Amino acid sequence: MTLTSSGLYCKQGDFHIDPWRPVRKAVVTHAHADHAYRGHDRYLVTKAGEKLARIRLDPASKIASQDYGKTTTVNGVKVSFHPAGHILGSAQVRVEYKGEVWVVSGDYKLTPDATCAPFESVKCHHFITEATFGLPIYRWPPTSQIFEEINSWWRRNIERGKASVLFAYALGKAQRVMSGIDRDLGPVFTHGAVERLTQAYRESGVDLPPTKYAGSVSNKKDFAGSLIIAPPSAQASTWLRRFGTQSTAFASGWMMVRGARRQRAVDRGFVLSDHADWPELLTAVRATEAETVYVTHGFAAEVVRYLNETGMNALPLKTQFMGDAADDMLDEESEPDVVKTEPSAKTEK
Ligand SMILES: [Zn+2]
Numbered sequence: 001m002t003l004t005s006s007g008l009y010c011k012q013g014d015f016h017i018d019p020w021r022p023v024r025k026a027v028v029t030h031a032h033a034d035h036a037y038r039g040h041d042r043y044l045v046t047k048a049g050e051k052l053a054r055i056r057l058d059p060a061s062k063i064a065s066q067d068y069g070k071t072t073t074v075n076g077v078k079v080s081f082h083p084a085g086h087i088l089g090s091a092q093v094r095v096e097y098k099g100e101v102w103v104v105s106g107d108y109k110l111t112p113d114a115t116c117a118p119f120e121s122v123k124c125h126h127f128i129t130e131a132t133f134g135l136p137i138y139r140w141p142p143t144s145q146i147f148e149e150i151n152s153w154w155r156r157n158i159e160r161g162k163a164s165v166l167f168a169y170a171l172g173k174a175q176r177v178m179s180g181i182d183r184d185l186g187p188v189f190t191h192g193a194v195e196r197l198t199q200a201y202r203e204s205g206v207d208l209p210p211t212k213y214a215g216s217v218s219n220k221k222d223f224a225g226s227l228i229i230a231p232p233s234a235q236a237s238t239w240l241r242r243f244g245t246q247s248t249a250f251a252s253g254w255m256m257v258r259g260a261r262r263q264r265a266v267d268r269g270f271v272l273s274d275h276a277d278w279p280e281l282l283t284a285v286r287a288t289e290a291e292t293v294y295v296t297h298g299f300a301a302e303v304v305r306y307l308n309e310t311g312m313n314a315l316p317l318k319t320q321f322m323g324d325a326a327d328d329m330l331d332e333e334s335e336p337d338v339v340k341t342e343p344s345a346k347t348e349k
């Protein structure tokens with residue numbers, strides 16, 4: 001594998017992985033905007049992520065899909081997908097040629113998630129890892145605790161006759177939030193961007209509570225006591241007015257950082273991430289037994305330094321997986337518009 005101006009490239013197989021400039025053959029790890037770019041001639045995606053890819057990419061694109069664990073051989077190069085545990089259909093790409101194995105992990109997490117297949121560790125010679133939350137301060141609280149916090153926040157708002165507006169990235173995070181809420185508390189409404197992707201999750205076999213598109217409701221009163229799930233981009237819009245008296249919250253790994261909570265100007269922050277925290281990152285890297293670790297995204301320099309200090313051979317890799325802040329479609333946590341300093345263990349206001 002080499003890094004070209006278009007992205008990670010396998011010369012022998014003549015394909016790119018998550019390329020950011022138009023190429024002939026793109027193997028795509030998952031449907032987030034900074035990995036699944038439009039404009040490639042052909043795509044190879046996971047079977048589990050195919051519906052999401054078809055929503056996100058040009059409908060006319062040529063998209064082929066492959067099950068996790070299945071291998072195709074391209075000019076002597078074996079290519080297979082392995083679950084990354086990040087969002088529905090997310091994969092690590094394993095590439096083997098003449099006994100040399102590379103694994104491109106895309107984005108991943110080890111924390112169990114009811115909306116996608118669990119991360120699978122794959123042994124390799126060369127491992128490419130993300131480092132979105134690659135600092136020792138990032139340690140996720142147990143998911144069950146976060147869902148309890150979300151449910152009790154919602155319950156309190158019901159008692160006070162308020163709507164609960166929860167901002168979560170439309171692809172992945174929104175559905176993960178739904179998977180953990182108490183379905184008996186009340187109705188769940190969605191922003192259009194969330195609703196469409198949620199429907200694709202259901203069609204892909206993920207069990208989620210019933211939701212209703214908020215745009216189909218005209219009476220403000222109907223929203224009191226309900227939960228509304230919307231993408232972060234809806235926060236600055238007049239869209240919110242329709243919900244009347246409301247409490248707002250944001251679900252993201254960045255909510256561990258007090259500055260980010262303040263910047264988001266929400267009433268509550270819930271620490272819920274689709275990326276590996278520091279211990280998960282080290283666990284995943286070590287389990288590969290890789291002789292070389294390439295680190296990209298986020299805190300690459302810090303992770304490289306730590307791995308080298310602990311006797312591993314690590315190098316930073318300059319990719320463009322951070323995405324483009326100007327891109328409306330960019331809706332995942334690696335969105336670089338939040339403060340990354342002022343760590344705080346507090347999750348409550
Ligand atoms: Zn992602």
Ligand SMILES: [Zn+2]
Binds near residue numbers: 034035332
């Ligand atoms: Zn990413």
